[in-house]
Amino acid sequence: MDIIVCIKRVAQTAEADVKIDSSGKDIVKDRLTFDMNESDTYALEEAILLKEKFGGTLTAVSLGTVQAEDTLRIALAKGADSAIRIKAEDFEGLDGYKTAQLLKAAIKDLKFDVVFTGCIATDDYYSQVGVTLAELLGVPHATLVTKIDIQDTKAQVHRELEGGLIEHLDMTLPALFTIQTGINEPRYASLIAIRRAAKKEIKVIGASEIEPTGIQANASLEELFTPPAGKRAEILSGSMDEISAKVAGIIKEKGLI
Amino acid sequence: MNEIFALVEHRQGIIRDITYELLSCGRKLAEKGNTKLTAVILGHNTDNFVQILKGQAHRLLVVDNEVYEDFNSEVYQTALTEIIKRQNPVLTLISHSAFGVDLCPALAAQLGMPFTTDCLDVELAEQKLKVTRQIYDGKLNAKVLLRENAGYMITLRSGCFPAGESSLDGVVEKIDTPVSAQPDYRKFIEYIEAAVGEVDITKSDVLVSVGRGVKEKAYLSIIEDFAETIGGVVGCSRPVVDAGWLPKDRQIGSSGKTVKPKLYIALGISGAFQHIIGMKGADTIIAVNKDPNAPIFSEADYGIVDDLFKVVPVLKTKILEMKQAKG
Numbered sequence A: 001m002d003i004i005v006c007i008k009r010v011a012q013t014a015e016a017d018v019k020i021d022s023s024g025k026d027i028v029k030d031r032l033t034f035d036m037n038e039s040d041t042y043a044l045e046e047a048i049l050l051k052e053k054f055g056g057t058l059t060a061v062s063l064g065t066v067q068a069e070d071t072l073r074i075a076l077a078k079g080a081d082s083a084i085r086i087k088a089e090d091f092e093g094l095d096g097y098k099t100a101q102l103l104k105a106a107i108k109d110l111k112f113d114v115v116f117t118g119c120i121a122t123d124d125y126y127s128q129v130g131v132t133l134a135e136l137l138g139v140p141h142a143t144l145v146t147k148i149d150i151q152d153t154k155a156q157v158h159r160e161l162e163g164g165l166i167e168h169l170d171m172t173l174p175a176l177f178t179i180q181t182g183i184n185e186p187r188y189a190s191l192i193a194i195r196r197a198a199k200k201e202i203k204v205i206g207a208s209e210i211e212p213t214g215i216q217a218n219a220s221l222e223e224l225f226t227p228p229a230g231k232r233a234e235i236l237s238g239s240m241d242e243i244s245a246k247v248a249g250i251i252k253e254k255g256l257i
Numbered sequence B: 001m002n003e004i005f006a007l008v009e010h011r012q013g014i015i016r017d018i019t020y021e022l023l024s025c026g027r028k029l030a031e032k033g034n035t036k037l038t039a040v041i042l043g044h045n046t047d048n049f050v051q052i053l054k055g056q057a058h059r060l061l062v063v064d065n066e067v068y069e070d071f072n073s074e075v076y077q078t079a080l081t082e083i084i085k086r087q088n089p090v091l092t093l094i095s096h097s098a099f100g101v102d103l104c105p106a107l108a109a110q111l112g113m114p115f116t117t118d119c120l121d122v123e124l125a126e127q128k129l130k131v132t133r134q135i136y137d138g139k140l141n142a143k144v145l146l147r148e149n150a151g152y153m154i155t156l157r158s159g160c161f162p163a164g165e166s167s168l169d170g171v172v173e174k175i176d177t178p179v180s181a182q183p184d185y186r187k188f189i190e191y192i193e194a195a196v197g198e199v200d201i202t203k204s205d206v207l208v209s210v211g212r213g214v215k216e217k218a219y220l221s222i223i224e225d226f227a228e229t230i231g232g233v234v235g236c237s238r239p240v241v242d243a244g245w246l247p248k249d250r251q252i253g254s255s256g257k258t259v260k261p262k263l264y265i266a267l268g269i270s271g272a273f274q275h276i277i278g279m280k281g282a283d284t285i286i287a288v289n290k291d292p293n294a295p296i297f298s299e300a301d302y303g304i305v306d307d308l309f310k311v312v313p314v315l316k317t318k319i320l321e322m323k324q325a326k327g
Helices: A038-054 A068-078 A096-107 A129-137 A191-198 A240-253 B018-032 B047-056 B073-087 B098-111 B217-229 B238-242 B273-279 B308-326
Strands: A002-006 A009-011 A034-036 A057-064 A082-087 A114-118 A141-151 A154-160 A166-172 A175-179 A203-205 A219-225 B004-007 B037-043 B059-064 B091-095 B115-125 B128-135 B140-146 B152-156 B171-174 B186-192 B206-210 B233-236 B263-267 B284-288 B302-304
Touching (some): A002 A038, A002 A129, A009 A068, A034 A038, A034 A068, A038 A068, A057 A068, A057 A096, A068 A082, A068 A191, A082 A096, A096 B098, A096 B115, A114 A129, A129 A141, A129 B098, A141 A166, A219 B128, A240 B302, A240 B308, B004 B018, B004 B073, B018 B091, B018 B115, B037 B047, B037 B073, B047 B059, B059 B073, B073 B098, B091 B098, B098 B152, B115 B140, B128 B152, B206 B217, B217 B233, B233 B238, B263 B308, B284 B308
Parallel strands (some): A002 A114, A057 A082, A141 A175, B004 B037, B037 B059, B091 B152, B115 B152, B206 B233, B206 B263, B263 B284
Antiparallel strands (some): A009 A034, A141 A154, A154 A166
């Protein structure tokens, strides 16, 4: 079984204060931490589990700057055999479509049975790279996957729909799956494995390897702005004792105490 | 300007709510652009859908075949590629749902059409399409211009275009199906209903809901204890279920339960829109979060900007005091 997993290094913004920089088109990054995109960690784990079950090769691919190599090394430490970085610095105006085209250019000559991606990147929130990549590779896809059971070239696939409903599909490989969080328990890389991965070679490809003709973006960013505050919560202030008394009062007022 | 298309989303024989939002958005854009809105219905036994949607669009394009009864993006993609090529809509609106994210990027890529996903607002003027999207965990909005083209495709986030009253008299046009069988490489088999848990969180008047901010499974006992004090049950946002700390039936949000309790206390939940969808119907929402800019504070009635583990013990004591005073 030959497997490819696409991963992305993203700013961890779920619990961080995100500010727009002076260009108005990017965010202030110096106080943010960066790590593998959340659903990509599950995609990587699913890829490793599949390789452990069936053998074969696992290639991790990332479009990013040189720091993305840290993320690729985590993938190598966890179980990927090889890694490819596409030099983001060689290409401008990267949207989901352009990203998918570059990923396609990087993997089109590799043999694969399964391609995994995360179902969404928490930075640009597109949910479009995986499906676009599948279309460009000419293979079937399923998104928001929460279970995959492979036998020979057939895959029984569960997709997560709204309201907790599951859709069961019968698919044929090769195929691409975008993985939903929670499908497995992503492992941690051991220190020894991280040290070993630090010495592995990462293949780096850029504008000299990828013919840019015909690769275009669908969308260009005009401006970033803070979402308009709709209804704003009344922020309770004072000592913790005072705040708690207010909250208890509110709950009592509602007749719930 | 050419027509605007809105793709009708249905599941298990029922039109999904987002469809009315797509149609509402489509009508608004059609009016501004002096063009018409077509509702595209791919389904089986569609008479009922036609009756329901007749007032919502200028035209209803109906493709009726059993192959469309259950959603299969491959089938929809093949059919819609044919239809869109023939009819050349200026814009096709699809929902940003499990259905839409599976379909839109592949369909638009096949058509060579610029597209983008998860749009909150849309401006279409002089053949140019600008959309507003949300990025970085919903903390910033981005205004995005699409590559100029004769046709565009986008997915719309639910809750951005309220379904509206409309009294159009849509012309019904039936066309032959371009597809009549599911491909071997992707076949829909069945829907599997979510497992029923020991507690039905949708039945409780009081919900204490936890998110990423709870940090460790071990700390959940503090939350459970607090919930018991105020007579509520514990729910959660997605990361808590993903980590395996609470079962799936406790998850509140688009892929979990929709709840409407009298009181919703959100602890350490940032407020991703997928979560908001599931709890915005609560009577009173109190949110505790360390980040003053967390989106949850735009939905809550009352907010406390602090660490939930500092708030919960003090609040529990206050509530116990109040109960004793009463008792």
